[in-house]
Amino acid sequence: MRIIFTFYLEKNQVYIVVQKNNKNGDLNMCGIVGYIGFEDVKEIILSGLEKLEYRGYDSAGIAILNNNEVYVCKEKGRIAKLRERIDGNISGTVGIGHTRWATHGVPNKINSHPHQSSSKRFTLVHNGIIENEDELREKYLNDVNFTSDTDTEVIVQLIEKFVEKGESVELAIRHTMSELEGSYALAILDKEDMDTLYAAKNKTPLLAGRGEGFNMIGSDAMAMISLTNSLYEIEDKEMLKITRNNIEIYTIYGNKVSREPYKAEIDASDIEKGTYPHYMMKEIEEQPFVIRRIMSQYSDENGNIHMEPEIIDSIRACDKLYIIACGTSYHAGLIGKQFFEKISGKPTEVVIASEFIYNMPLLTEKPLFMFISQSGETADCRAVLVKVKEMGFKTLTMTNTKGSTLAREADNALLLYAGPEIAVASTKAYTAQIAVLAILAAFVENKININVFQELSKIAYTMETLCDDKDNYKKLAEKYINNSHCFYIGRCMDYYVCLEAALKLKEISYIHTEGFAAGELKHGPIALIEEKTPVIAVITQENINLNTRSNIKEVKARGASILVISMRKLSQETDEIVIDDINELLAPLAAIIPGQYLAYYAALKKGCDIDKPRNLAKSVTVE
Ligand code: AGP
Secondary structure (H helix, E strand, O other): OEEEEEEEEEOOEEEEEEEEEOOOOOEOOOEEEEEEOOOOHHHHHHHHHHHHHHHOOOEEEEEEEEOOEEEEEEEEOOHHHHHHHOOOOOOOOEEEEEEEOOOOOOOOOOOOOOEEOOOOOEEEEEEEOEOOHHHHHHHHOOOOOOOOOOHHHHHHHHHHHHHHOOOOHHHHHHHHHHHOOEOEEEEEEEOOOOOOEEEEEEOOOOEEEEOOOOEEEEOOHHHOOOOOOEEEEOOOOEEEEEOOOOEEEEEOOOOEEOOOOEEOOOOHHHHOOOOOOOHHHHHHHOHHHHHHHHHHHOEOOOOOEOOOHHHHHHHHHOOEEEEEEOHHHHHHHHHHHHHHHHOOOOOEEEEEHHHHOOOOOOOOOOEEEEEEEOOOOOHHHHHHHHHHHHOOOEEEEEEOOOOOHHHHHOOEEEEOOOOOOOOOOOOHHHHHHHHHHHHHHHHHOOOOOOOHHHHHHHHHHHHHHHHOOHHHHHHHHHHHOOOOEEEEEEOOHHHHHHHHHHHHHHHHHOOEEEEEEHHHHHHOHHHHOOOOOEEEEEEOOHHHHHHHHHHHHHHHHOOOEEEEEEEHHHOOOOOOEEEOOOOOOOOHHHHHHHHHHHHHHHHHHOOOOOOOOOOOOOOOOOO
């Protein structure tokens, strides 16, 4: 166990935050899946895990129950490796699986899931962090020989310990839950019971899926959607007893919960790659369609904007909007600020979630907190949400994931309707966020009389045209982005596009890339420019066209290789990528597309794993 002390000053008081961090077991960003039915479970679990691989891919494991024996196989690395390792002769109709993103501690085989109790009666997979594992080891498990350093093993040993003391399995699981401090989604097998799969949840996502003659659990709907779209939300501190025909939900106190399933609105084909070589390419090309879907979702029968009145009222009533987000969503938030201030005249501040929590800006009297999060699970955002709710402030989440933690815990939620985004690098969720922000801002108050739907329709068409030009981006990426560094430069709205385009390039190609405000170059970054340094300039704003053009000249004079992405009316003959004229405020929606493709092709050329870049995961559920 590592103890982290954080000191901070607030209202003239020094606060000390003590965080316990587990050595090897803090696996909060993992995926779990479980199945009980009549089909052979091996392929079901493996393909469920493949759908969850975006959550982490440091190691993977599976456990299958057969003839009161448990077969366990785990491997460091990808699920494809696990597939190769699994004994082809193993079969069974009950199983669980796990895919891991390691935060601390080596992603080795010993620490991989599933973990088993000493007698091997119980086998368990876990997504989460148990904070009091040391106390539990000392209190109950002194005589146990642990085979791993993980907090997860404490859970499975504890269940066995309570069963040995005479508790029923259900009671032992609930008893264990009551002892655990921290977060968990658990799937548990008992080799003495071939007809039951157990599960439990606290502060970590878990859903149950109801099928005909089978039932499932999974970290998200995608793990189950090819078999069932009838899903149950599971609340914190609930335990599930799942048989082939029944899903029983219990509170931690053993009271049965009655809950109706909901229908997940995901088409199984949404989560397939189809003929695309990578999800990222598929998701880039879905963007025009997503923009059109957003318009139809947020319009009434007369084609006017329609959004939840409570949401609109809460924005109108606040004296300042605070947008809280991370990564790509933060970049969308920066553009959102421009919409709220320029279209609706609403003062807006955008703060990186992980910064806000320790460095809170001075708040106004009546703030509204808007969380932008594709996954709706980002821990940094959740920490802010919890904090501002405690302070009594109103909250709103904009997310792509219905029923996600941030969607459930905020006062209101707005959906992005981008469809599942599988590639770790966010593309269509980013443009969906910008489109929804624009519609929202215009509905709150439209001081500049922008016809957002009309502009978005034009942009959807422009996006299609840009996607048609991908062979050009491939050539340009191969020609220009062949260096260990790359810079994007732009001003105003273009600067925000540069930040996002730079993030795309660095996260999937591992080429060091930064987005700079073009006017800032001469204040330092220009020192980095040398012969053939690629500099990509974005110019879609008339008022700064000439300024950015002179910044281009400055870097060109110092040897940079220049690539210009410009809007047609501002373009010059030598510009490599030209975007049809569209509304300047909404131009980031189109201007980002070449940047997404350039990142894609640069990564492709380097042979990188485009959909699953190293060290990253799709849902970042650790702070
Ligand atoms: C995007 O390409 C990144 N992988 C990442 O920055 C992401 O946007 C960030 O982690 C926030 O995620 P969220 O939108 O799910 O909260």
